[in-house]
Amino acid sequence: xxxxxxxxxxxxxxxxxxxxxxxxxxxxxxxxxxxxxxxxxxxxxxxxxxxxxxxxxxxxxxxxxxxxxxxxxxxxxxxxxxxxxxxxxxxxxxxxxxxxxxxxxxxxxxxxxxxxxxxxxxxxxxxxxxxxxxxxxxxxxxxxxxxxxxxxxxxxxxxxxxxxxxxxxxxxxxxxxxxxxxxxxxxxxxxxxxxxxxxxxxxxxxxxxxxxxxxxxxxxxxxxxxxxxxxxxxxxxxxxxxxxxxxxxxxxxxxxxxxxxxxxxxxxxxxxxxxxxxxxxxxxxxxxxxxxxxxxxxxxxxxxxxxxxxxxxxxxxxxxxxxxxxxxxxxxxxxxxxxxxxxxxxxxxxxxxxxxxxxxxxxxxxxxxxxxxxxxxxxxxxxxxxxxxxxxxxxxx
Ligand SMILES: Cc1cc2nc3c(=O)[nH]c(=O)nc-3n(C[C@H](O)[C@H](O)[C@H](O)COP(=O)(O)OP(=O)(O)OC[C@H]3O[C@@H](n4cnc5c(N)ncnc54)[C@H](O)[C@@H]3O)c2cc1C
Numbered sequence: 001x002x003x004x005x006x007x008x009x010x011x012x013x014x015x016x017x018x019x020x021x022x023x024x025x026x027x028x029x030x031x032x033x034x035x036x037x038x039x040x041x042x043x044x045x046x047x048x049x050x051x052x053x054x055x056x057x058x059x060x061x062x063x064x065x066x067x068x069x070x071x072x073x074x075x076x077x078x079x080x081x082x083x084x085x086x087x088x089x090x091x092x093x094x095x096x097x098x099x100x101x102x103x104x105x106x107x108x109x110x111x112x113x114x115x116x117x118x119x120x121x122x123x124x125x126x127x128x129x130x131x132x133x134x135x136x137x138x139x140x141x142x143x144x145x146x147x148x149x150x151x152x153x154x155x156x157x158x159x160x161x162x163x164x165x166x167x168x169x170x171x172x173x174x175x176x177x178x179x180x181x182x183x184x185x186x187x188x189x190x191x192x193x194x195x196x197x198x199x200x201x202x203x204x205x206x207x208x209x210x211x212x213x214x215x216x217x218x219x220x221x222x223x224x225x226x227x228x229x230x231x232x233x234x235x236x237x238x239x240x241x242x243x244x245x246x247x248x249x250x251x252x253x254x255x256x257x258x259x260x261x262x263x264x265x266x267x268x269x270x271x272x273x274x275x276x277x278x279x280x281x282x283x284x285x286x287x288x289x290x291x292x293x294x295x296x297x298x299x300x301x302x303x304x305x306x307x308x309x310x311x312x313x314x315x316x317x318x319x320x321x322x323x324x325x326x327x328x329x330x331x332x333x334x335x336x337x338x339x340x341x342x343x344x345x346x347x348x349x350x351x352x353x354x355x356x357x358x359x360x361x362x363x364x365x366x367x368x369x370x371x372x373x374x375x376x377x378x379x380x381x382x383x384x385x386x387x388x389x390x391x392x393x394x395x396x397x
Contacts, residue, residue, distance in 0.1 A: 005072070013076045020084035023049060029085035033261060035335070035369035040123070040165040043090045047120035050089070056118035057094055059250075064102045064110065065118050071304035078253040088254050092162070093117040093124035095247045097170045100187070100236055104228040113168075113189070125166035127157040127190075127214055128237065134159075135385050137172070138181040138234065142216060144173035144188060146230075150220045151175065151188060153196075157214040159379070163199045164212055166192055171216075172233050187233035189225040196220070206372040207346060248324045248380065252300050255293045255324075258331035261366075262286060265338035276338060289327070289334055296323045315393035318386040325376035325383060332370035343367045 005013065028038060028046075038046065050056045058074050060066020069077065081088070098117045101109055116122040133140040142155025153173055163169060169190045176184035190197070196219035201209045228236055266277035266286065276282050303316050313320075336343040343366040377383040391397040 005076070009072055009076060012073055013080060016077055016080040017083070019053060019055075020080055020086055024084055024086050028087065032085045032087055032257065035261065035332070035365045038087050040162070043087065044120040044123065046087060047089060047118075051119045056120075057098070058089075059095065060098065060102070060118075064098075064114050071301065071308045074250070074304060075253065075301055078250050079256070082254045082256045085257065088251050090123070090162075091247050091250075092126050092166075093122060093168075095250075096126055097124050097189070100170075100227060100239065103239070104236055106224070108224065109189070109227070122168050123162070123166045125160055125163045125169045125192075127160050127163070127169045127171040129159045130156055131158050135382055137237070138185070140172060140174060140185065142171065142173040144171075144175045144186055144221070146175065146223070147220075149223050151186070151223065151226070153188070153190070153216045153219040153221060155216050157216065159202070159211050160199070160214040161211040161379075163192070163214050164201055164209065168192060169197075169214070170227075172237050175230050175233075178231070182234040184231045185233040185237070186230050187227040187236050188221050189227065190219065190221055194219050194221065204372060204375070206368045208368070208372070210372070248321045252293075252296050252320065252324045252327075255296070255327055255331060258328075258335060259286075259290055259293060262289070262331070262335045262338050265335060265342075265366075269338060269340055269342075282338070285334060285337075289331060292323075292327055293331075296320065296327060299323070315390045318381070318389040318393075321380060322383055322386040322390070328376045329370070329373045332366065332373045335366045336370050339366050343370075 028042060031038060037043075047056060055067055055077070057064070057066040058069055058077050060068075062068035067073070078088075094117060098114060101113050105113070113122065117124065128137060128140075130140050130142060140155075142153060142157065144151040144153050146152075151173075153171065155173065157163075157171065160169065169192055171188050171190055172185050173188060174184055175186040178184035192199075196217040198215040198217065200213040200215070202211050202213060204210055227233070263277065263286070266282060267275055269276045271279070277286075299316070299320055303313055303320060306316075307313060345365055346368055381389075
């Protein structure tokens with residue numbers, strides 16, 4: 001989608017375009033084009049590269065080390081990243097706990113944690129969900145009992161993505177038993193090296209490890225690691241969930257990468273002497289997909305502009321999350337269709353841990369991407385929950 005930018009925005013776009021042209025290694029591009037996530041070391045390297053350029057935190061205010069960019073600049077930055085086959089930045093520190101720390105944290109917490117999020121010296125993961133507490137998060141059972149100048153945490157977290165590589169985790173835990181379930185939940189910052197934390201990997205159906213069980217057994221957390229007030233974690237957590245939906249706004253811009261992947265696959269695949277891209281049935285599907293992506297991106301821009309003016313995302317955060325998850329699933333499925341049998345190529349699970357050699361550009365892992373894309377309608381609040389929010393907030397049902 002091309003927008004009518006002001007001259008200053010065009011100059012900014014050219015600057016960002018030059019940066020990406022000169023700084024993304026070819027094997028990263030190849031792997032992003034192939035539908036693979038970069039491994040944690042590479043994502044850390046990428047984040048450090050952006051931080052050195054002063055672009056580590058595109059959505060943060062300048063006073064906390066962010067860029068202070070306008071929504072249009074953020075949009076341009078993400079569009080150019082997508083255009084250059086750069087990866088999306090890892091978001092759990094940058095977009096989830098970082099903003100909570102700069103909004104509700106103490107000066108000491110801000111000084112200690114924020115610069116290390118931007119420089120990728122710390123890698124954060126999110127410890128909210130538990131067995132029996134996902135959509136119904138207020139049912140969480142992990143306890144945080146005060147003992148002198150520490151909280152002692154016990155319980156089980158589930159689906160803690162990237163806990164196996166993270167240095168820190170932010171956890172919602174019950175610090176007192178109140179009648180109203182949302183009360184008495186506190187938000188705490190934990191060092192993953194703390195004694196008593198055990199992480200067990202959960203393989204997903206794309207045959208990779210993204211996520212984990214995390215067991216907390218008498219984990220002692222200093223009281224200075226409490227965010228805001230004790231017992232008010234639910235309020236902070238809710239702000240964060242709202243922001244998590246906004247995060248999908250940035251990722252939605254990366255759907256452009258799926259469009260180019262589908263295009264090039266469909267141009268290469270010839271069925272009955274006619275390239276797939278020239279066959280009316282397939283062309284129609286691809287055109288429809290592109291239109292839907294454009295519509296979503298327009299919505300994303302509006303949401304970003306309103307957020308910059310202080311408006312809450314309301315139900316529109318949920319709409320964007322819902323549409324992004326649907327289009328991610330539809331896009332990866334269309335990519336599989338475009339590739340045909342070639343889509344069945346699988347990257348071994350061990351490969352991710354061991355570090356992969358460069359892959360030829362014609363070896364896309366589309367099926368693996370399509371399988372993992374199933375998760376987009378579950379995490380960050382399932383589609384049913386988003387429908388429910390839209391029904392209540394937008395239609396007052
Ligand atoms: C791969 C993966 C990675 C994840 N990463 C993280 C992470 O890093 N950190 C973290 O804290 N969590 C993470 N999650 C957890 C995720 O947020 C939850 O799985 C999600 O919120 C759903 O909760 P649940 O799994 O307990 O399912 P449930 O809440 O039990 O839902 C089961 C089904 O019932 C439906 N349902 C539930 N309640 C309602 C309702 N009120 N109305 C209509 N339908 C309803 C749901 O939509 C779903 O289809 C991850 C999950 C996955 C699968």
